Amino acid sequence: MKAYEFHFIEIWKALPYLTEGAALTIGISFLAMLLGLVVGLALALTSQGSLRVGRWAVSAYVEIFRNTPLLIQIFFIYFGLPLLLVKLPAFASGLLALTLYSAAYNAEVFRAGLEAVPRGQREAARSTGLTAWQEARHVIVPQAVRISFPALGNNLVSLVKNSSLVSAIGMVELMFVANDISFNNFRSFEVYGAAVVYYMIIILVLSRGLALVERRLQKALA
Amino acid sequence: MTAGAMISFKAVNKWFGSLHVLKDIDLEIMAGEVVVICGPSGSGKSTLIRCINRLEAVQSGEIVVDGHRLLDGHLDVPRFRAEIGMVFQQFNLYPHMSALDNITLAPRKVRRLPAAQAAKIARDLLAKVGIPEKENAHPSQLSGGQQQRVAIARALAMQPKIMLFDEPTSALDPEMINEVLDVMVGLAREGMTMVVVTHEMGFARRVAGRIAFMDEGRIVEVAPPARFFEHPASDRARQFLSKILSH
């Protein structure tokens, strides 16, 4: 059998495309995280609220998204929804799936974060005459966010990895680009190897960045 | 080293990274002596006592404990530590074991005593520290003072030659401090060599042979309790005493 010849030059040629894919991965992940944070916070606040229906609905939402595979969620939104509602383009489908998935996990983190704010804070806020809304907005939520930061950071890292699944519906990001290139030049080892390195760098930089922000937040909190 | 000296520090220096925590420590503790180490927080008292049983290592100087040179690379550390008992500020009892099991663990595993024999030793010690009825209780079911007494019994179970106490009552509610101090006084009167880091000056007055005052990593003053309390030689010792004795 003819020995495999490594053509690392192929990586060099693919570099611009891979970099573009990496940028898309980062962009998609951050966008989904941002949206997922907003939705997640809303869910968490609802689950702490007074409406029993609201609490139950959030519970159901979180359980559904946490106990089914992300891939199935992506397929359902992209392939399944068209039969019922509307066909969303790949980008919107992927983003929607990632956002909803991320929101479920973020909701859990926010819930724990809200519970971790010391009880005395609420009492102090009420005793100075703040309304429930003001208390939430100025006292409770900012502290909850600061406390939740490390776990949320972890959710972001997971999201970056999970974003690779949207390649399965043809959404363009790093994984898709790697597939595309290697299916064309058959240099699977080199191209996938390069993709591995790209993801490692992205996540390494992201982790370090998050750790830095976390330290700053600790100082501000303390 | 003076004959009969159980513990000897000579020109000992220790750094945590770039932080110089122990500076030129010279100290000798004789067999049967009770030495109290006191000083402001951050003065290096805990670090000093933890060097004695090699929980901390030093970079320069010489420490000799019971004839063992601690900087010797060939030292059999577990065997060495079995001869020294240590009591911690946070008790550090094993939460998943009963009081009895906490005490018998080391005798069974290290000295390989049969369970029944170890249990007898443990029961005697629990009686000695005043809580024989608690042998089957888990740490979470005991008060702070009771936990610390179990911790003392655990340390005594190995029949050590030296007992080290690292702020043994600092984590206790005030009403429980005396029950622990009483046990320690009893040990001192039996002739145990003890090194105690504490703020409890009443205890020091009762049983300490000498008091070593530390500040910023140095031993500033060493004197018998009477002299230390009445006529402290250094300003810093005077300041320290005025702060802790005033309430």
Place this chain on the structure above:
Amino acid sequence: MRWQVIPQSLPYLLAGVRATLLLSATVLVTGTVLGVTWGLLRVFPVAALQRVMTVVVEAVRSVPLLLQMFFIFFGLPALGIQTPVFLSAVLAMTLWMGANLAEVIRGAIESIPRGQLEAGVSTGLTYGQAMRSIILPQALRRMLPPFVGLCTILIKDTSIAAIIGVFELTRAAQETIERTFRTFELYLVVAVMYFLICFPLTSLSRSLERRLGGPDHPRAVLASMAASR
């Protein structure tokens, strides 16, 4: 909606469920072995070893599972290693499980206050004796809820193997869709099937956490969330 497609495809889908469970069980065994090995190496008090293990575990956790599968299945043949799809999936997921389990183990062991280890060695126990009698029994109980959590994630992630062609539940759904085109009904029922398998495990993990007295303080819960994803 053509709901009748569901009972019609049920036998095939159930075959997919069996394959999913088989794949999961296989990786559970291999992944646990690897994870325990890596986990214990990670806490072994030799600085160089810890550094190496940290790099290995972090490296594995920095790459998406899908890419690992692709790399093993498509890329390794370059080195002369031919890996069939099932083996590729098992290998990739074993690495994933091993790295994450190692982190769970490390987290559990490090959550035991250091003072207990010090108390143990100060009575003359060796590091190994102290680990075995004092630290590990407590750590084991703390590891159990996140371990069950990992098993749940494992079952969900088997769906990724469908992309490289491994037969399991997701693939069974895809193949059925190729014949019937009923994407909505089929992905829905498959989601329900995954839910029925995973939800009990998630509930088990939560009740274990309550019963084994895991971290109940919210801050500690957050810390464990931060550490184990």
